[in-house]
Amino acid sequence: MNVQIFIPCFVDQLFPETAFNMVKVLEKAGCTVSYNSSQTCCGQPAFNAGFWDEAKSVCTKFLKDFQGIDYIVAPSASCVGFVRNYYTKLFENSSLHHEVADVSKRLFEFSEFLVQVLKVEDVGAVLNGRATYHDSCAGLRECKIKAEPRRLLNRVQGLEIAEMNDVETCCGFGGTFAVKFEPISIGMAEQKVENAVATDAQYLISTDLSCLMHLQGYIKHKGYPIQALHLADVLANGW
Structure with a gap:
């Protein structure tokens, strides 16, 4: 194809x-x-x-x-x-x-x-650890993507998926929203990251690097032991 x-x-x-x-x-x-x-x-x-x-x-x-x-x-x-x-x-x-x-x-x-x-769910990826998934607003609401990333992640060898609270809530990035409304944006990132950390996950995974960039900034500022990863980086790992 x-x-x-x-x-x-x-x-x-x-x-x-x-x-x-x-x-x-x-x-x-x-x-x-x-x-x-x-x-x-x-x-x-x-x-x-x-x-x-x-x-x-x-x-x-x-x-x-x-x-x-x-x-x-x-x-x-x-x-x-x-x-x-x-x-x-x-x-x-x-x-x-x-x-x-x-x-x-x-x-x-x-x-x-x-x-x-492609009807593909298992690409042979390997990633040992515990992860939680973030539904981006665009993925969930504009593209109607919910099950697909989870089905792919569930087939990654060694990876355990734990759902966080308020998983469908916005991370606070929103493009220029993060610049125009910085305090609100940071507060939303805090809520999202704290919910992710509460799952004891080592990885915070999403389909959108814009969200992940925003969340990784908060993670770095707080010094939390969790890493933001794009789905493609996970699926390309271990082979």
Whole structure:
């Protein structure tokens, strides 16, 4: 199966190893992976900041970069959710309406692609320890992803999964929300991390590095013995 990968701008700049790990897992699952090096951003930051004209330009480029018939896979439910749910608003009654519908059908978050499309749950990963999973707002509410990451994690050899309290509550990142409302954002991160720590987990896992970056900052500040990990980094471990 031919797969194009979309690597969000913040993943490209801050967490490139996660992108490589996603490719590693996809290739092991039998995919031929390609990367269009001209790709940039999905347009979400500009859209959320209210710059819809600028966002439309970036989103138009995204549609052009991912023309074709291949599946598109991304290690970010936030970006996938944005394309699926908000491109229709930007391109309503436009000549690109059909392109938006086509891309939305071919675009998948990493875990849902493995489970729903490839029908793969066990990739041979090994990670000894105890972990808890964080449902990102975008993953849970925009992409409707709940069971897929857990099904994958439950097949990781040596890994025990413990659910935290208020697991579906926001971590407080929310993009510019964390900048505009810093005290509230930190308070929400505190609640999430404290709930994770209470499970005695060594790892805090999610599909979204934006959430994990925010939570790892709080973890580092407090000096807690728990590590934030992206699902792709877990699934690429041990083989």
